[in-house]
Amino acid sequence: MKDNDKQGSDDNGSSKSPYHRIVSLMPSNTEILYELGLGKYIVGVSTVDDYPKDVKEGKKQFDALNLNKEELLKAKPDLILAHESQKATANKVLSSLEKQGIKVVYVKDAQSIDETYNTFKQIGKLTHHDKQAEQLVEETKDNIDKVIDSIPAHHKKSKVFIEVSSKPEIYTAGKHTFFNDMLEKLEAQNVYSDINGWNPVTKESIIKKNPDILISTEAKTRSDYMDIIKKRGGFNKINAVKNTRIEVVNGDEVSRPGPRIDEGLKELRDAIYRK
Numbered sequence: 001m002k003d004n005d006k007q008g009s010d011d012n013g014s015s016k017s018p019y020h021r022i023v024s025l026m027p028s029n030t031e032i033l034y035e036l037g038l039g040k041y042i043v044g045v046s047t048v049d050d051y052p053k054d055v056k057e058g059k060k061q062f063d064a065l066n067l068n069k070e071e072l073l074k075a076k077p078d079l080i081l082a083h084e085s086q087k088a089t090a091n092k093v094l095s096s097l098e099k100q101g102i103k104v105v106y107v108k109d110a111q112s113i114d115e116t117y118n119t120f121k122q123i124g125k126l127t128h129h130d131k132q133a134e135q136l137v138e139e140t141k142d143n144i145d146k147v148i149d150s151i152p153a154h155h156k157k158s159k160v161f162i163e164v165s166s167k168p169e170i171y172t173a174g175k176h177t178f179f180n181d182m183l184e185k186l187e188a189q190n191v192y193s194d195i196n197g198w199n200p201v202t203k204e205s206i207i208k209k210n211p212d213i214l215i216s217t218e219a220k221t222r223s224d225y226m227d228i229i230k231k232r233g234g235f236n237k238i239n240a241v242k243n244t245r246i247e248v249v250n251g252d253e254v255s256r257p258g259p260r261i262d263e264g265l266k267e268l269r270d271a272i273y274r275k
Helices: 027-035 069-074 092-098 113-126 130-149 178-185 203-209 222-230 251-255 261-273
Strands: 023-025 042-046 058-062 079-083 103-107 161-165 172-174 196-202 213-217 247-248
Touching: 023 027, 027 042, 027 113, 027 130, 042 113, 058 069, 079 092, 092 103, 103 113, 113 130, 113 178, 113 261, 130 261, 161 178, 161 203, 172 178, 178 261, 203 251, 213 222, 213 261, 222 247, 247 261, 251 261
Parallel strands: 023 042, 023 079, 042 058, 079 103, 161 213, 213 247
Antiparallel strands: 161 172, 172 196
């Protein structure tokens, strides 16, 4: 949290939210609500929410991929923050709740740092916390500028492969993704910037791309990731493996478009420039 005092307060009464029983079905939105001082109004979160560490305490939990109308009604929400994809996957349940007078807002899954700022502002406006949202944007921008300013001068532009999943297929992030935006800001080259979105890639194509650095958002430690790589035939030909440039980063911080994006960018910077 950028300010731990925000968790249980509503900014000392300086602004009042029109919603007092909020269900958040997306971890990044939950984190934004906490940063805006609205944590005490959250009555339900998704089963994959994990930050702040006590985020699930005293709250109902919902499987965002399989919403249950009756369980949602038990939480007595006056606002549901849903993911934009749920317009298709959970339209029947959420539309039914809207007809019963519950406010449902679909929040776009930001695919860049600038889009994340827009999400801060969207949720701030919705909850009458515009000032707090603007403050969060400015604070996050300042932190991100500091990370970018700390990039070593006259560095070689490294070719980077980001591995977001290893099973059953290897998945990576192409252009128009959060990761690609971060790599560009860090003056590194995404070896898969020639593809759109999140895609499976073959071992052979990774070898052909010959990245300077391999980064996993899934493995817990570098040794864990190295063990995975050793089982892939031909990876010993890759520069990253030859030079032991095998890195791991916190997947939530780096990929979750919320208030910790500055920490995620810092971690990615440290992985690329070995700080």
